[in-house]
Amino acid sequence: MTIPTSSIEQVIPGQGSMAQPEEAHPSKRKRQRFTFIRNKKAAVGLTIFGLYVLFAIIGPWIAPYDPSARGNDLVQPPSADHWLGTTHLGQDVFSQILVGTRSVMYVGLLAGTIATVLSILIGVTAGYLGGKTDDVLSAFANVILVIPAVPLMIIITSILNNASDTLIALVIGLTSWSWNARVLRAQTLSLGRRDYVEASRATGEKTWRIIGFELLPNLTAVIASGFVGTVIFAVLSEITLAFIGIVSNNGWNWGTILFWAQGQQALAQNAWWWFVPAGLAIAFLGTALSLINFGIDEFVSPRLRSAGKTKVKTASGRTVRMRIGFTPVLSSKGGEPS
Amino acid sequence: MSQPVLEIRNLNVDYGLGDKAVHAVRDVSLTLHRGEVLGLAGESGSGKSTLAYGLTRLLPPPGVITGGQVIYHPEGGQPYDVLALTDRKLRQFRWAETAIVFQGAMNSLNPVHKISTQLTDVLRAHEPKMSEHTRGARAREMLKLVGISPDRMDAYPHQLSGGMRQRVMIGMALILQPQVVIMDEPTTALDVVMQRQILGQLIELRERLGFSVIFITHDLSLLVEFSNRIAIMYGGRIVEEAPAATIYRDALHPYSAGLLASFPALRGPKRELAGIPGSPPDLAGMPSGCSFHPRCPKAFDPCPTTIPVLGPPADLNSAGRSVACWLHPALEIS
Amino acid sequence: MRYFLQRIAFYLFTAWAAITLNFFIPRLVPGDPVQSLIAKYRGQLSSDAIQSLYVLFGLDKQESLWQQYLDYWKQIFQGDLGLSFTFFPAPVSQVISQALPWTVMLVGITTIISFMLGTGLGVLAGWRRGSWADGLLPVTTFFSSVPYFWLGIIAIYLLAGPDSFFPSSGGFDSGLVPAWDQYFIPSAIQHSLLPALTILISSVSGWILSMRNMMVTVASEDYITVAHAKGLSERRVAVSYAARNALLPNVSGFALSLGFIVGGTLLVEIVFSYPGLGFTLLQALGAKDYPLMQGIFLVITISVLVANLLADVAYLLLDPRTRKEG
Ligand SMILES: Nc1ncnc2c1ncn2[C@@H]1O[C@H](COP(=O)(O)OP(=O)(O)O)[C@@H](O)[C@H]1O
Ligand SMILES: [Mg+2]
Numbered sequence: 001m002t003i004p005t006s007s008i009e010q011v012i013p014g015q016g017s018m019a020q021p022e023e024a025h026p027s028k029r030k031r032q033r034f035t036f037i038r039n040k041k042a043a044v045g046l047t048i049f050g051l052y053v054l055f056a057i058i059g060p061w062i063a064p065y066d067p068s069a070r071g072n073d074l075v076q077p078p079s080a081d082h083w084l085g086t087t088h089l090g091q092d093v094f095s096q097i098l099v100g101t102r103s104v105m106y107v108g109l110l111a112g113t114i115a116t117v118l119s120i121l122i123g124v125t126a127g128y129l130g131g132k133t134d135d136v137l138s139a140f141a142n143v144i145l146v147i148p149a150v151p152l153m154i155i156i157t158s159i160l161n162n163a164s165d166t167l168i169a170l171v172i173g174l175t176s177w178s179w180n181a182r183v184l185r186a187q188t189l190s191l192g193r194r195d196y197v198e199a200s201r202a203t204g205e206k207t208w209r210i211i212g213f214e215l216l217p218n219l220t221a222v223i224a225s226g227f228v229g230t231v232i233f234a235v236l237s238e239i240t241l242a243f244i245g246i247v248s249n250n251g252w253n254w255g256t257i258l259f260w261a262q263g264q265q266a267l268a269q270n271a272w273w274w275f276v277p278a279g280l281a282i283a284f285l286g287t288a289l290s291l292i293n294f295g296i297d298e299f300v301s302p303r304l305r306s307a308g309k310t311k312v313k314t315a316s317g318r319t320v321r322m323r324i325g326f327t328p329v330l331s332s333k334g335g336e337p338s
Numbered sequence: 339m340s341q342p343v344l345e346i347r348n349l350n351v352d353y354g355l356g357d358k359a360v361h362a363v364r365d366v367s368l369t370l371h372r373g374e375v376l377g378l379a380g381e382s383g384s385g386k387s388t389l390a391y392g393l394t395r396l397l398p399p400p401g402v403i404t405g406g407q408v409i410y411h412p413e414g415g416q417p418y419d420v421l422a423l424t425d426r427k428l429r430q431f432r433w434a435e436t437a438i439v440f441q442g443a444m445n446s447l448n449p450v451h452k453i454s455t456q457l458t459d460v461l462r463a464h465e466p467k468m469s470e471h472t473r474g475a476r477a478r479e480m481l482k483l484v485g486i487s488p489d490r491m492d493a494y495p496h497q498l499s500g501g502m503r504q505r506v507m508i509g510m511a512l513i514l515q516p517q518v519v520i521m522d523e524p525t526t527a528l529d530v531v532m533q534r535q536i537l538g539q540l541i542e543l544r545e546r547l548g549f550s551v552i553f554i555t556h557d558l559s560l561l562v563e564f565s566n567r568i569a570i571m572y573g574g575r576i577v578e579e580a581p582a583a584t585i586y587r588d589a590l591h592p593y594s595a596g597l598l599a600s601f602p603a604l605r606g607p608k609r610e611l612a613g614i615p616g617s618p619p620d621l622a623g624m625p626s627g628c629s630f631h632p633r634c635p636k637a638f639d640p641c642p643t644t645i646p647v648l649g650p651p652a653d654l655n656s657a658g659r660s661v662a663c664w665l666h667p668a669l670e671i672s
Numbered sequence: 673m674r675y676f677l678q679r680i681a682f683y684l685f686t687a688w689a690a691i692t693l694n695f696f697i698p699r700l701v702p703g704d705p706v707q708s709l710i711a712k713y714r715g716q717l718s719s720d721a722i723q724s725l726y727v728l729f730g731l732d733k734q735e736s737l738w739q740q741y742l743d744y745w746k747q748i749f750q751g752d753l754g755l756s757f758t759f760f761p762a763p764v765s766q767v768i769s770q771a772l773p774w775t776v777m778l779v780g781i782t783t784i785i786s787f788m789l790g791t792g793l794g795v796l797a798g799w800r801r802g803s804w805a806d807g808l809l810p811v812t813t814f815f816s817s818v819p820y821f822w823l824g825i826i827a828i829y830l831l832a833g834p835d836s837f838f839p840s841s842g843g844f845d846s847g848l849v850p851a852w853d854q855y856f857i858p859s860a861i862q863h864s865l866l867p868a869l870t871i872l873i874s875s876v877s878g879w880i881l882s883m884r885n886m887m888v889t890v891a892s893e894d895y896i897t898v899a900h901a902k903g904l905s906e907r908r909v910a911v912s913y914a915a916r917n918a919l920l921p922n923v924s925g926f927a928l929s930l931g932f933i934v935g936g937t938l939l940v941e942i943v944f945s946y947p948g949l950g951f952t953l954l955q956a957l958g959a960k961d962y963p964l965m966q967g968i969f970l971v972i973t974i975s976v977l978v979a980n981l982l983a984d985v986a987y988l989l990l991d992p993r994t995r996k997e998g
Binding site for chain 1: 391398399425
């Protein structure tokens with residue numbers, strides 16, 4: 001499974017200050033939102049993600065065949081009839097992918113939502129209340145974090161026997177919230193020390209109002225990034241579970257396709273069309289989500305932005321690179337001193 | 339005054355490129371003489387640090403030096419332009435000829451290395467032939483010089499107090515016996531007692547070792563006490579430059595006067611705390627003409643339209659001072 | 673030292689939590705499948721073994737939950753994890769002790785190499801922004817979005833085959849007997865190359881990216897400017913000042929993500945039929961071999977905890993600030 005790379009540094013206690021979101025003034029928030037969309041990586045990511053959502057909705061309607069329907073063309077390479085070839089039972093791989101999109105997106109988004117809600121509840125509470133509550137909640141999150149999630153999921157799912165998509169999303173969501181909870185706790189801690197929050201606290205504002213109106217708006221980027229990261233993780237987990245064949249076998253998702261391809265020796269039969277498209281579908285979805293997260297990261301800590309232009313032309317026509325430690329000199333008027 | 343050691347000529351520094359560029363230092367010319375303490379004062383944001391780091395090309399992106407020269411006069415050698423040095427030559431130049439004590443010295447030390455390592459790696463880089471033993475001895479000597487017990491050599495930065503870290507940085511700056519030491523608000527993070535103590539020590543060291551100092555602060559009263567000459571910066575330009583006593587007695591530029599009035603004098607007759615109304619200019623949208631005119635109590639006709647040039651005031655016969663103000667237009671130099 | 677003791681206490685607590693979790697999970701299993709398996713093997717099972725399975729699965733309905741829990745702990749301390757159904761009548765502990773070294777070798781070594789390689793490349797990418805190393809990022813992002821096991825399938829498809837140098841499955845040549853000799857070791861290494869490469873390619877990008885981001889963040893710290901101002905060589909500034917500091921959060925990140933990484937690598941073993949814990953887990957799943965599944969989960973968790981502890985020790989050695997107390 002992939003490591004949720006987004007801003008590891010934010011999780012590190014004491015180092016958190018390095019990657020804090022720039023102070024977001026309420027008046028500036030709107031403009032910043034536009035800057036986020038204008039971020040090229042985020043825009044590309046969102047576009048691809050949008051396409052996946054679209055196919056998740058319309059996939060089952062536009063699929064040319066019933067993905068489970070058997071045909072007479074067994075293990076055929078791509079053709080006009082079967083764009084992505086057929087399986088050992090003559091099923092249409094293209095239809096399986098299209099139909100499978102819905103299950104993948106459903107589980108990914110549902111698990112992401114469950115984990116995000118949990119991480120907000122636990123992380124923000126721990127960070128805001130501090131003291132004993134924080135100790136207990138943090139320890140809890142850390143325990144869940146170091147217990148390897150995938151083996152746990154595998155065992156739980158296999159015990160559940162033919163688990164439905166919703167149940168799987170629940171299992172994934174319940175086992176994968178802890179990373180984000182840690183990030184949110186660290187962020188809440190540092191936000192809580194800011195003047196305007198302390199001021200609200202001092203004036204006796206209600207806790208839920210402070211959390212809802214002062215903290216959460218400033219945590220949006222972190223929450224979004226955590227959500228996206230969990231969706232990636234959930235998609236990969238679901239596909240993993242399906243690939244080892246322990247989920248309900250009456251639905252289709254990309255993992256199920258790979259499960260049958262692996263089980264029916266697609267490799268030995270050189271049936272690349274059987275296992276390549278599903279993997280690519282996962283990879284592009286994952287890449288899109290990662291791009292969205294890069295966008296969020298750069299939005300949150302501007303230092304990470306690729307510095308736009310990194311090269312500048314000097315007056316004499318040479319190109320020099322902008323780098324720390326050696327400020328570029330564009331022109332030195334007058335040449336040698338007399 | 340004696341020989342110049344560092345001459346800044348028409349230095350221009352921008353942050354950013356093209357039309358988005360912010361001009362943080364504009365056309366600054368300034369000369370530092372051998373053995374003197376030159377004070378550089380101005381509100382925060384006036385470009386003091388940018389000027390200081392621009393000298394040795396230490397500004398981080400998006401800083402760019404868009405023009406000018408920094409002429410260095412080595413002892414008994416040919417002067418050369420620091421901005422025209424190759425990277426290798428510039429590395430040799432740095433710290434050996436001009437050392438800097440940075441603003442916020444709290445974070446100037448690398449948290450993962452002992453201070454002995456950080457003191458000796460300068461020596462290793464600049465004097466590779468020096469033996470390990472001599473390096474250690476030299477580092478200990480520097481610590482003693484700035485009043486830190488040499489047995490703190492093996493301490494890590496987090497084990498030292500703020501004042502001690504600041505002293506370590508000063509000791510580090512002097513370890514190669516540079517000709518020029520630039521100090522950027524070296525004491526703002528410290529309490530008043532500690533400030534004076536460190537500054538007193540510094541001046542004493544300067545008398546003993548004979549280096550020149552560019553001392554940057556927004557606290558003009560400190561400068562009046564410790565420096566020979568003072569330059570006042572506003573909006574990226576030098577607006578007035580004169581011997582310390584002269585500025586203190588009668589500042590020509592209304593901004594200098596305001597700045598002086600903003601701080602209670604430490605010695606001598608008490609002055610009123612007047613302050614300067616308004617806030618420092620936004621570099622992106624600099625006012626036309628003299629950039630101080632919107633805040634200036636004495637602004638008149640030419641101020642909003644034409645930029646005054648820095649030069650010796652024509653109306654007064656005071657040598658060794660210059661000002662950029664329409665109240666005291668500069669001598670026509672044709 | 674206080675820091676270290678705190679960490680140990682935390683890991684002990686986590687181990688306790690994991691074992692307790694392991695105690696409760698099988699009690700969710702509907703009793704029938706286990707009972708029927710036990711019934712199936714009844715003739716071959718000793719009464720001790722049956723008793724041990726009863727304790728593991730809470731089939732002893734007469735005892736209180738608390739008593740069951742105590743019995744369970746007693747059994748764990750004796751290293752008794754029950755009997756495996758798949759490899760009947762081998763005890764689970766024996767099956768695991770055969771599989772564990774393979775996983776530790778493959779996953780452990782590969783993960784460390786991946787971390788070091790990724791960190792090194794991340795230093796380059798973060799220090800010289802806009803250089804070739806930046807060009808690696810899109811490629812590695814793509815690879816890190818691919819499930820490990822799918823990359824394994826592709827690797828087998830493209831690189832392995834009857835005439836290829838890379839074997840497509842197993843941990844060693846079928847004609848050999850595991851031993852520390854000149855026949856077995858080269859064969860084992862040869863078999864591990866492709867799975868290792870798969871793990872490496874999919875995991876390295878995470879390290880590149882996080883190290884790059886840390887380098888970029890650290891590069892604007894004051895002490896980096898000071899290092900430049902001191903006229904130190906580029907190399908010294910990059911390595912001893914920037915990378916050395918950027919490494920710290922990456923090491924903690926390493927510890928924290930071990931749990932994630934292990935999950936992915938188990939699947940690589942499955943694809944390559946590599947005789948480690950992952951492959952064994954798959955066999956256990958197929959046979960509904962609950963004792964073996966649980967044992968594997970427990971061992972993986974403990975291994976991850978141990979690895980975490982080692983990473984903590986590394987952190988302790990790297991950061992003087994954690995050393996100060998005590
Ligand atoms: N990295 C940067 N990007 C853009 N503008 C900057 C940057 N650093 C400084 N500035 C601007 O340059 C001006 C001068 O800053 P500085 O030299 O730090 O002032 P001082 O040291 O006098 O307080 C400030 O107005 C600041 O806004
Ligand atoms: Mg400054």
